[in-house]
Amino acid sequence: MQMTGTPEQTVLKREQLDAFDFDGFVESQNLALRTLLSAHQVALAPQNYIVDIGGGCGYFARQISDLHPRIKVYETDLKSIETCRANGIEAHLNDATHPRIEGNERLICLNLILHHLIGNGEAATRQLQQAAIKHWKNQYLFVHEYCYESFFGGELSGRLIYLITSSRLLSLVGKLVSKFIPSLRANTFGVGVRFRSSPEWIKFFKQSGFKTLGVVHGESEDISLARRLLLIKSIRRDSFLIKFGN
Numbered sequence: 001m002q003m004t005g006t007p008e009q010t011v012l013k014r015e016q017l018d019a020f021d022f023d024g025f026v027e028s029q030n031l032a033l034r035t036l037l038s039a040h041q042v043a044l045a046p047q048n049y050i051v052d053i054g055g056g057c058g059y060f061a062r063q064i065s066d067l068h069p070r071i072k073v074y075e076t077d078l079k080s081i082e083t084c085r086a087n088g089i090e091a092h093l094n095d096a097t098h099p100r101i102e103g104n105e106r107l108i109c110l111n112l113i114l115h116h117l118i119g120n121g122e123a124a125t126r127q128l129q130q131a132a133i134k135h136w137k138n139q140y141l142f143v144h145e146y147c148y149e150s151f152f153g154g155e156l157s158g159r160l161i162y163l164i165t166s167s168r169l170l171s172l173v174g175k176l177v178s179k180f181i182p183s184l185r186a187n188t189f190g191v192g193v194r195f196r197s198s199p200e201w202i203k204f205f206k207q208s209g210f211k212t213l214g215v216v217h218g219e220s221e222d223i224s225l226a227r228r229l230l231l232i233k234s235i236r237r238d239s240f241l242i243k244f245g246n
């Protein structure tokens with residue numbers, strides 16, 4: 001059931017979610033988190049929790065387990081919650097876009113989830129992404145996100161990829177083309193994905209009332225010639241430490 005005022009999220013299908021059962025990014029996420037926490041002297045009291053929202057099967061929660069004794073995952077995918085629990089990781093059914101706040105959360109981690117909060121159109125998508133951060137006014141937020149910078153203005157590629165992946169017709173064309181050019185394959189065809197450039201994420205946080213305290217830039221990925229057709233200049237995974245207020 002949707003809360004009044006929160007747009008409906010276009011959710012990923014089972015096989016699309018299963019494709020994210022991958023732990024290859026946790027080391028860089030862990031390193032970026034530790035760098036930002038120590039640079040900004042974020043202290044965690046023993047009774048507080050680090051919460052990994054959209055934490056999937058709990059790989060990140062396990063990776064940071066020596067950082068703090070209390071870590072939990074908030075997820076909407078029941079299979080991921082079961083996997084977390086089977087591996088001894090505390091996990092709860094809790095939706096990022098209208099979270100049930102328990103009151104003991106201190107540090108909120110949003111690793112590669114914001115770009116999946118897709119609604120019906122650009123405005124609804126932005127509203128969903130904002131809904132995932134706006135409730136956490138007393139917490140620190142660690143956001144790890146894909147940053148797509150474009151030629152001819154930073155933001156074009158993110159918009160173009162959203163346009164293609166969220167349109168059924170363009171996704172069908174994309175799927176067909178990617179049979180011949182595998183580097184154009186996208187797991188999110190037909191659902192949508194909304195990447196932003198690094199400055200655009202920071203602008204988005206600011207417009208949502210959050211100050212960016214620090215950024216750790218990830219390494220640039222290799223980009224195939226075919227993907228350059230989407231005007232992509234660089235792709236990185238950047239990490240942001242943000243906090244509500246000026």
Ligand SMILES: C[S@@+](CC[C@H](N)C(=O)[O-])C[C@H]1O[C@@H](n2cnc3c(N)ncnc32)[C@H](O)[C@@H]1O
Nearest residue numbers: 020054055056075076077095096097111112113
């Ligand atoms: C791309 S995966 C990221 C997994 C992991 N955080 C990582 O960095 O590899 C996105 C995750 O977000 C979860 N998710 C999507 N929408 C959600 C929502 N509204 N609330 C909570 N979790 C959500 C999905 O079930 C999935 O596990």
